[in-house]
Amino acid sequence: QVHLQESGPGLARPSETLSLTCTVSGDSVNGYYWNWIRQSPGKGLEWMGYIYYSGRGTYNPSLRSRLTMSVDRSMNQVSLKVNSVTAADTAVYFCARGNRANFNHYFMDVWGIGTTVTVSS
Amino acid sequence: DIQMTQSPSSLAASVGDRVTLTCRASQPIQTYLNWYQWKPGQAPKLLVYAATSLQGGVPSRFRGSGSGTDFTLTISSLQPEDFATYYCQQANSPPLTFGGGTKVEIK
Numbered sequence: 081q082v083h084l085q086e087s088g089p090g091l092a093r094p095s096e097t098l099s100l101t102c103t104v105s106g107d108s109v110n111g112y113y114w115n116w117i118r119q120s121p122g123k124g125l126e127w128m129g130y131i132y133y134s135g136r137g138t139y140n141p142s143l144r145s146r147l148t149m150s151v152d153r154s155m156n157q158v159s160l161k162v163n164s165v166t167a168a169d170t171a172v173y174f175c176a177r178g179n180r181a182n183f184n185h186y187f188m189d190v191w192g193i194g195t196t197v198t199v200s201s
Numbered sequence: 202d203i204q205m206t207q208s209p210s211s212l213a214a215s216v217g218d219r220v221t222l223t224c225r226a227s228q229p230i231q232t233y234l235n236w237y238q239w240k241p242g243q244a245p246k247l248l249v250y251a252a253t254s255l256q257g258g259v260p261s262r263f264r265g266s267g268s269g270t271d272f273t274l275t276i277s278s279l280q281p282e283d284f285a286t287y288y289c290q291q292a293n294s295p296p297l298t299f300g301g302g303t304k305v306e307i308k
Contacts, residue, residue: 125299187250
């Protein structure tokens, strides 16, 4: 059974870089897309972007300038960095595995339980 | 961006009830529509992908339908474990976007 576990600092200071990790167990990162989604009271669910296991990423244009996603195939981990965080980045952050089927339909079939990040001084 | 609108935002129902949730896209998305179930403290769960395809392991009481701009998720006979929040999500074009959710509560 595939399991995703997000981890992060819990608290981040404004203007700093937020770093999150998603550890994948039960399967390889190879062959899949790896998404980051966040949920905040003010903005609901926001898809931040995904990175293919090969390293090619597609980011939400609203966040693209501040995001970096990466895959560590040796560690079976996916990482997210968000630059210059503000209080608006306070949210629960989820990683989710992306997959394709049925003539290229895309969906997220395995999710982690999320990690809460609060941005505050 | 494609906007996704779900209705109602919440509903109260009883075990055994038939429940229909609605999702509307701001522009046609063919059948690039997925449904997820969210419960507090648990990992979200994919229920339906490509508008009508049931994810493996999901009970057959869940049924997705629709194409273009209008979609529905129907639960034929609500079970106690089905009380949760349901989100639709379009996968027609990035950025992927979600609806605001429908919370299904116990009457």
